[in-house]
Amino acid sequence: MKITDIREARVSIASDIANAYISFAKMDVSVVAIYTDAWADGRQVVGYGFNSNGRYAQSGLLRERFLPRLQEAEPAALRDESGGNLDPFKVWSVLMANEKPGGHGERSVAVGIIDMAIWDIVAKVENKPLARLLAERYGDGNTDERVSVYAAGGYYYPGKQIQGLQDEMRSYLDMGYTCTKMKIGGVPLAEDLKRIEAAIDVVGDASRLAVDANGRFDLKTALAFADGLAPYGVRWYEEAGDPLDYALQQQLGEHYDPPMATGENLFSHQDARNLLRYGGMRADRDILQMDPALSYGLVEYLRTLQVLRSHGWSPRQCIPHGGHQFALNIAAGLKLGGNESYPEVFAPFGGFADSAPVEEGRVALPELPGIGFEDKRELMALFRQHLS
Numbered sequence: 320m321k322i323t324d325i326r327e328a329r330v331s332i333a334s335d336i337a338n339a340y341i342s343f344a345k346m347d348v349s350v351v352a353i354y355t356d357a358w359a360d361g362r363q364v365v366g367y368g369f370n371s372n373g374r375y376a377q378s379g380l381l382r383e384r385f386l387p388r389l390q391e392a393e394p395a396a397l398r399d400e401s402g403g404n405l406d407p408f409k410v411w412s413v414l415m416a417n418e419k420p421g422g423h424g425e426r427s428v429a430v431g432i433i434d435m436a437i438w439d440i441v442a443k444v445e446n447k448p449l450a451r452l453l454a455e456r457y458g459d460g461n462t463d464e465r466v467s468v469y470a471a472g473g474y475y476y477p478g479k480q481i482q483g484l485q486d487e488m489r490s491y492l493d494m495g496y497t498c499t500k501m502k503i504g505g506v507p508l509a510e511d512l513k514r515i516e517a518a519i520d521v522v523g524d525a526s527r528l529a530v531d532a533n534g535r536f537d538l539k540t541a542l543a544f545a546d547g548l549a550p551y552g553v554r555w556y557e558e559a560g561d562p563l564d565y566a567l568q569q570q571l572g573e574h575y576d577p578p579m580a581t582g583e584n585l586f587s588h589q590d591a592r593n594l595l596r597y598g599g600m601r602a603d604r605d606i607l608q609m610d611p612a613l614s615y616g617l618v619e620y621l622r623t624l625q626v627l628r629s630h631g632w633s634p635r636q637c638i639p640h641g642g643h644q645f646a647l648n649i650a651a652g653l654k655l656g657g658n659e660s661y662p663e664v665f666a667p668f669g670g671f672a673d674s675a676p677v678e679e680g681r682v683a684l685p686e687l688p689g690i691g692f693e694d695k696r697e698l699m700a701l702f703r704q705h706l707s
């Protein structure tokens with residue numbers, strides 16, 4: 320089999336939300352469709368990929384560097400041993416030819432977009448859901464039937480802080496979520512604590528609420544918030560400081576006993592390894608949030624999971640950032656601890672299959688070949704509009 324065409328476009332996902340660090344007013348993503356000459360179930364096999372929210376479209380890197388490498392490669396250099404399917408690891412090596420190590424920048428995002436589309440193809444050619452393919456190739460053969468998901472949001476509502484936040488949290492419970500996450504660090508500690516109490520009142524228990532500072536704090540502020548948060552027992556305290564400040568994370572862990580979470584802005588297995596070596600993260604309670612769509616794709620995420628295991632971590636401590644179907648398949652197939660979800664923002668990239676509503680905080684995966692985008696009407700309409 321071979322790749323016959325590749326299409327790429329930039330799509331806006333601008334929204335009026337903001338976290339403690341950035342506004343999403345100009346946020347966009349890249350979408351890619353990779354066409355092949357393979358047919359499965361009477362249809363031409365086409366793989367789709369996009370980048371996760373929070374990093375911008377990668378048009379330049381895709382058009383000038385990574386897609387030409389894929390297009391110029393000999394078909395045999397991309398195929399698996401059977402010759403009838405692509406080999407994601409070979410594709411990855413072709414993409415990363417002549418790239419120096421380190422300094423991962425955002426090329427990891429561009430490669431992640433292509434990697435997503437390649438895995439979509441590989442599973443479609445095998446005519447099975449990606450989750451099952453992953454369980455068979457790299458897991459114990461069985462998938463988790465339903466994956467734990469939590470609703471990430473908890474934004475700031477100037478002028479109606481408490482009411483706006485409580486309404487938002489209530490809407491997540493109405494949608495079937497049992498756990499939520501809210502932003503902190505955008506207002507002084509005392510004000511955030513009032514917001515946290517208000518959110519706990521709605522979700523019912525602090526263990527159902529995580530808080531996220533989006534890397535905003537210096538050590539002193541991170542520790543002050545840790546002191547403020549400790550009595551509540553929230554589910555986790557996320558990205559207190561700069562994602563690459565492992566010393567800050569380590570000092571926070573010495574000071575703050577409940578679970579911490581970080582990793583969504585680590586884009587390589589080497590960065591993840593440094594976090595585990597130097598960040599003081601605790602395998603018995605802390606949460607790792609590396610997002611395969613932002614960090615060189617699933618080929619690299621498999622390496623990251625290997626790093627985790629070698630440091631004594633279980634994949635169950637991983638709950639990827641991003642809220643997309645790609646990570647949901649990985650969570651089900653490789654038995655991670657769950658997946659993030661962004662109800663109603665970043666549509667139609669966020670969210671899961673139309674046929675699989677969230678129930679009691681969990682979501683099922685459709686029995687469709689590939690990642691399952693075909694069971695997401697609005698997303699497929701967007702792909703058709705921009706990529707066909």
Ligand SMILES: [Mg+2]
Pocket residue numbers: 531533557558583
């Ligand atoms: Mg976060």
